Structure formats: structure tokens, C-alpha cells
Amino acid sequence: MKQKNISTINELYIDSTKVCPECKQSNFISKRGDIICPDCGLVIIDETLDPKGGERKPDIHTEVPKFPIGTIIRGSQDAFRKKLSPLMKSQFDRFQRFPNIYGNLSKEERRIINANSFLKRFFESLKIIRPIKKEAEKIFTRILKETNTRGKSFETLALATIYIACKIKKKPMKINKILEIVPIEKGKISRYSSTLIRELNLKVLPSDPRDYIESISGELGILRETQIKALEILSNANNQSGKDPSGLAGGALYFAGMLNSDKKTQEQIAEAAGVSEVTIRTRYKELKSFY
Helix, strand or coil, rough: CCCCCCCHHEEEEECCCCCCCCCCCCCCCEEEEEEECCCCCCCCCCHCCCCCCCCCCCCCCCCCCCCCCCCCCCEEECCCCCCCCCCHHHHHHHHHHHHHHCCCCCCCHHHHHHHHHHHHHHHHHHHCHHHHHHHHHHHHHHHHHHHHCCCCCCCCHHHHHHHHHHHHHCCCCCCCHHHCCCCCHHHHHHHHHHHHHHCCCCCCCCCCCHHHHHHHHHHCCCCCHHHHHHHHEEEEECCCCCCHHHHHHHHEEEEEEHHHCCCCCCHHHHHHHCCCCHHHHHHCCCCCCCC
């Protein structure tokens, strides 16, 4: 084993009063950072640090101060004692207020904020217009305050609320469009909607086929003249209660497209209306008999 400057090693790493516990020798060598006795090969692990070094005094000018987790920086300096820019200072001040604002809220108020987060997320995903947003927020607040929501999904409640608000504002939304955003059971939204309408005594009129003309036409790029013709066809139809309004609107647009040379296929209209091609054909034949 190759020895390295034993005298220097002894001076730096070993006290003269200490000896190898195995062979009682006081000369040591260094190998890969370890202190080793050259006679018996014992590794003196406890002697890798300088026993005379003592504790190092921290340099207040170079060391970063230690802050407890969650500490909010106040004043105009950061953790490195550097001056904060006006923008950064305003951000720190705003962050400082967040826990205080949330902490002062009651359990019920925090619950409402959490539930409303679902509603706002779906507004963006479904591209809900402002009048429907206001109606949905009003209904959702009543749901949280006046009904028992225990065991119910806030996600489904929010979707059912938007569905109801769309119907109240005569801008009905197809459930299939909602299911494209959130994959939940189709009948669940219908059940939640019916229950909420009954419990809150909401005045929701039956859907009118004419309310679906605009949304279906928007998806397919149907001309305005064709939409007007479809509305005329629906106004001439009698005794159509109890039938799917979106199917009637689809059948009217298909018929109007044939009359105005703005024809779309039954498959295209059926997909936009959320019904089957058979429904479009059946409603087309019925409407044609009244025209």
C-alpha cells in the first residue's frame, strides 16, 4: 500500500494522544478520503474530520438566512436581502393577503367557493355566454343554500345547473355536448335537473323546437334564409307536443335545406341535433305533410 506524507496527515487528522485501537500505532495514511492504519489496515472512520477544527462560525455576510417553511417576506427585501422591485413587492403583498382572506371565511363560505370553482371551469369549457352565466350562478347559490347536497357530486350539480340555465334563457344545450366535456352517465344530468327544478320550484317552460334552430345551424353553417324557412315550417306544424324538440328542429332544417338548395345530409343534421338519422327522416315526413 502506497503511503502519503504521513507526517502531514498526522498533523492534520490525528491528535498525538490517539493511536490505532488494534495495533496501537500512531502513524496513519490517507486513501480516498479515509484515514487508514498502514500496519493493520484498520480504517479510522472517526478521524476523517479534523478533531481540532471545532465549530465553524457562520459568516453573516455570505450565508443565506434560514426562514421557516411558509414564511411570508415582508418589507422591501427578499431572502437574500436584495431590494424588491415594485412589481415583485406588490405580488408578495397580494400573496400575503390570500391565507388571511381564506382563513376568515366560515366552513359554509369555503364550501361555496369550492363548489363555484366547478361552475366557472365549465363556463369556459362549454363557452357559456354572459346572460346564462348569471342565471346559472344565481341557481347554483340557491342549490347550495336551500337543498341538501350531501352525497351529491358538485361536478354533476354544476353541469345540471348550466343545463337548466340554458333552458330558462331559451338557449337549450344538448346533453351530448356536455358529455363531450365530462364523461358521466347521460341520465344523471337529466335526473339532477328534474330534481333541482322541483326542489327550487324553478319556472322552466318545455323546450321549443325553434330554440334549437340557431345552435344546430351554427354547427353546420346553414344559411340564414334556410333557418327562417325552417321556423316557418315549424309554425305550420300542429300537434307536435311530446316529441323531441331537437329532432323536430333537425327535421325542419333538413326539409328547409331541400327547399332552399342548402341541403345537408341526414347524418350531418342528426349528429348536430344529437338524435338518430331515423328520427330526422320521420320528422321530415311529418313536417312535409303539414307544409
